[in-house]
Amino acid sequence: MNLKNILSEIRDGILYLTINRQEKLNALNKTTLAELAELVIYAGQQADVSAVLLTGAGEKAFVAGADISEFAGYNAAEGEELARNGQESVFNAIEHSSKPWIAAINGFALGGGLELAMACHIRLASENAKLGLPEVSLGLIPGYGGTQRLTALVGKGKALEMILTAGMITAAEAEKVGLVNQVVPQKELLTRAVSVIQLIQKRAPLAVAAAIRAVNAAGEDGINGFEMEITEFGRCFDTADFKEGSGAFTEKRQPEFKGN
The missing domain is CATH 3.90.226.10 (2-enoyl-CoA Hydratase; Chain A, domain 1)
Known part of the structure; x- marks a missing residue:
């Protein structure tokens, strides 16, 4: 560039x-x-x-x-x-x-x-x-x-x-x-x-991106921010990062997020 x-x-x-x-x-x-x-x-x-x-x-x-x-x-x-x-x-x-x-x-x-x-x-x-x-x-x-x-x-x-x-x-x-x-x-x-x-x-990249989308929805016309949050929240459950994060929490270790 x-x-x-x-x-x-x-x-x-x-x-x-x-x-x-x-x-x-x-x-x-x-x-x-x-x-x-x-x-x-x-x-x-x-x-x-x-x-x-x-x-x-x-x-x-x-x-x-x-x-x-x-x-x-x-x-x-x-x-x-x-x-x-x-x-x-x-x-x-x-x-x-x-x-x-x-x-x-x-x-x-x-x-x-x-x-x-x-x-x-x-x-x-x-x-x-x-x-x-x-x-x-x-x-x-x-x-x-x-x-x-x-x-x-x-x-x-x-x-x-x-x-x-x-x-x-x-x-x-x-x-x-x-x-x-x-x-x-x-x-x-x-x-x-x-x-x-x-x-x-140190945080899960896909969750960070989802949080940005949900917060931005709070100020956008024609978009229900609560619905956006619910949708993004649900999508996080299908990510490997959620499995890693929840697993690390229960195992009392630091998570290693991969962004997938």
Whole structure:
């Protein structure tokens, strides 16, 4: 895979992805979004990848928004197509990936950057991180799921406050309102993210994927989340991993899951 704006490496079952546009504070442009779309597919297809760790290059920004210069001249139809394509190929694709995506927010996560982090399954932030959706200050609204995912994470009132004021919040406040899972010192961010992934790697891969599908169903129109949970729960009984996990429990040993 020939990547221009994203650094990619697999180590110990983790696909490390670093958005590498430091001079632009890692802002999302068309090329970066296209590369992310490829990488979501790639991660899902690789048997040796159990999780993805996504971060930004440097210590200033995770992703400080979208590259406005690329769409400043768009009309309504072009803007809608931009949002729809990004939603389907990147943001929704990450959220519905069978592999857990962990966002390590190492600075500014604004606009499309915060939307990217919210599409991930777990978010860790460095103490210096600032998060916000400032689109209304540009005459826009969030277009990559920000209005929906922020509301689901922090509630309608806080989501409206953040979006309508276009203000940023600190990492500490983001943790308090449930926008991020943990806040750690900058130098410990990647280490802590890896430790979270290592805990997930000890669990049954098929059950992890089933849990992602069931949790995602809670916020999807036309889908009964309880029915989805029941279905996924039942399917787990037909897996070798369930036999191994239950056997290990009764035998008081550590399970060795194979993902089948």
